């Protein structure tokens with residue numbers, strides 16, 4: 001899926017003529033828009049949110065990967081009890097001087113004829129959207145303030 005820039009302020013794709021502050025742009029694949037919007041409502045700022053599907057050796061196996069990169073380093077307590085397969089990780093930018101937080105989901109999905117790879121990917125996204133929908137916005141923002149992140 002082709003990556004695009006999405007403006008979380010205007011809730012639309014940011015083209016070259018878009019005039020918002022680039023800090024409100026998130027590099028996404030289209031299927032991640034709702035996740036980006038919900039994260040933003042919770043006060044969590046993303047830099048990118050993308051999904052990848054990679055066929056393994058022309059077999060029925062596919063590697064499904066979803067990756068969310070935040071603009072800050074967050075305390076992992078901010079999102080707890082995520083759906084199975086989702087994990088926090090840290091990555092560095094600026095030659096290792098700055099560490100940021102990310103969330104990642106990786107699965108090797110074997111197609112057996114029932115659910116297509118796209119259906120499976122949509123299912124994982126939907127499950128995570130539902131999870132984010134259960135988060136309390138005010139509580140999450142309070143935790144962010146307390147932690148000073």
Ligand SMILES: [Zn+2]
Pocket residue numbers: 007008009010011018019020024
């Ligand atoms: Zn905008």
